[in-house]
Amino acid sequence: MNDTHPTTAPASGAGPDELPPFSSFSLNPRILDALTAVGYERPSPIQAQTIPPLLEGRDVVGLAQTGTGKTAAFALPVLSRLADAGQVGPRPEGPAVLVLTPTRELALQVAEAFSSYAAQLPGFSILPIYGGQSYGPQLAGLRRGAPVVVGTPGRVIDHLKKGSLKLDSLQHLVLDEADEMLKMGFAEDIEEIFSTTPADRQVALFSATMPASISKIAGKYLNDPLSVTVKSKTTTGANIRQRFLHVNHAHKLDALTRILEVEQYDGIIIFVRTKQATEELADKLRARGLSAAAINGDIPQQARERTVEQLKSGSIDILVATDVAARGLDVERIELVVNYDIPHDTESYVHRIGRTGRAGRSGEAILFVTPRERHLLRAIERATRQRVAQLELPTVEELTNSRIERFMDRITKARTTTDLTEFVQVVELYESAHDVPATEIAAALAALLLDGESLTAQPLPEPVVRKDREGRDKRDGHPGGRERRREEGMATYRIAVGRQQRLQPGSVVGALANEGGIPSAQIGNIDIRADHTLVDLPENLSRETLDRLSGTRIGGRRIELRPDTGRPGRPFKRGAHRHATRPAGDRKRKDFKPGKF
Secondary structure (H helix, E strand, C coil): CCCCCCEECCCCCCCHHHCCCHHHCCCCHHHHHHHHHCCCCCCCHHHHHHHHHHHCCCCEEEECCCCCCHHHHHHHHHHHHHHHCCCCCCCCCCCCEEEECCCHHHHHHHHHHHHHHCCCCCCCCEEEECCCCCHHHHHHHHHHCCCEEEECHHHHHHHHHHCCCCCCCCCEEEECCHHHHHHCCCHHHHHHHHHCCCCCCEEEEEECCCCHHHHHHHHHHCCCCEEEECCCCCCCCCCEEEEEEECCHHHHHHHHHHHHHHCCCCEEEEECCCHHHHHHHHHHHHHCCCCEEEECCCCCHHHHHHHHHHHHHCCCCEEEECCCCCCCCCCCCEEEEEECCCCCCHHHHHHHHCCCCCCCCCEEEEEEECHHHHHHHHHHHHHHCCCCEECCCCCHHHHHHHHHHHHHHHHHHHHHHCCCHHHHHHHHHHHHHHCCCHHHHHHHHHHHHHCCCCCCCCCCCCCCCCECCCCCECCCCCCCCCCCCCCCCEEEEEECCCHHHCCCHHHHHHHHHHHCCCCHHHCCCEEECCCCEEEEEECCCCHHHHHHHHCCEECCEECCCEECCCCCCCCCCHHHHHHHCCCCHHHCCCCCCHHHC
């Protein structure tokens, strides 16, 4: 390998309309057809500068923020080269392409993007492998021989050690968000993966920053790489009112419903991180009487287009989408964009809220921020140089009045559009037979209609924000004082790795999120001590999850995760776990269904 300084590509100052179209690149015709189908015409700056050298087989180091189009920058040339070589079918000898990502969420997003770009390639398959998913489907996919594998470093290492993943014939290795992988403690895994790949494989390394650790990897493993740097231009429309809401993760759905009860909007797009979340949230919104639909990479293009047309025509009011699925979406009636899951980069935030406020119209953008995500809000404000105003949820009085008013509107509509003669006779008969006033009969009928729900709203619990000794907000995941405050539904667990092993918070998040399958949003306070670490996780972890997490390794050492008893070295007992995971019955409540009022 060549450890000289990488060649630097000339910076491109061209605006989007000045960049050459995708058709000017030497991409395979079937890849171009897929791009046309998803509405892509011109590349972003990072794509324009990296696709040609990658098509030529050159190693590339790309420096750009997430959300600038990096996935297409490496996926398009890689797929094009596979298509030109006729290598899109099963490969029993092992994958031709391996993409490493820091998180399971990003692995799924990259896999979704690859699938859309390869839509015109018969027999093509892509396999995401990550922690938290059972090995069965992954082993079956590897046996079938997917030409492209996307995975987190820890799970890739697991499969290499099992012998289920072979990289002897690998042609392309991609590191996406390389700096994040190193922050999360995957440096040794990445070096081990490099050591198992052929010397002549092509490498594309993408990163938001260029710390010394990235330079070291580039110098050691890349061959005379071309360095491309694209500075982000994060600006938001002046005609978009931006607001954020502090809310616990468990109360997002209630908060969203309450906002939509009081504030009236035309078309709405709600952004979440994963394909599964689009379906789940759309189902929950429909159960609450709202007209919602989901779009994601698993939905066929024809069905996606039909759903977008329904949004345009007003047949549905809410679209729940991932970033990839919403690309190219332009619907004038969109008045509100909700960042239900906060994006981890400012470019994605700007792209998301740009779906509203089009053609000179005004728009609204709401950002949900959990206590442990406050630093992401500050990053967005710094990058956009705009202050995001805090949104206050509707008061209990406002919600109650809104529900009563909506219920009265339903009564008025029924009176004016329905023949009530038959029902009046029944009420009069009941009034006479039971000697009760008509108002009580009407109240009883209202109770039947509401099915146990109340018109009177209840306050939503306040989000828990930890403070330091000076009363300032303290970032989640940062070791703090001795008093530990947990969010509702969380419990403290102990892992057998600490400062003596040079443990960093990012390594804990990486191990639990990628290998253990715990969503990063559900990882709370991390308190690193001399020989162990305390971390807040959901209190209802199953025994199976605990066993899987306990075997997870950080720096080669098993973390031996178990519920914290406050007594070091105390063995894990099944009974103690049952106590820790017992559901809290007093937190159960019925979901409010605005469609009933």
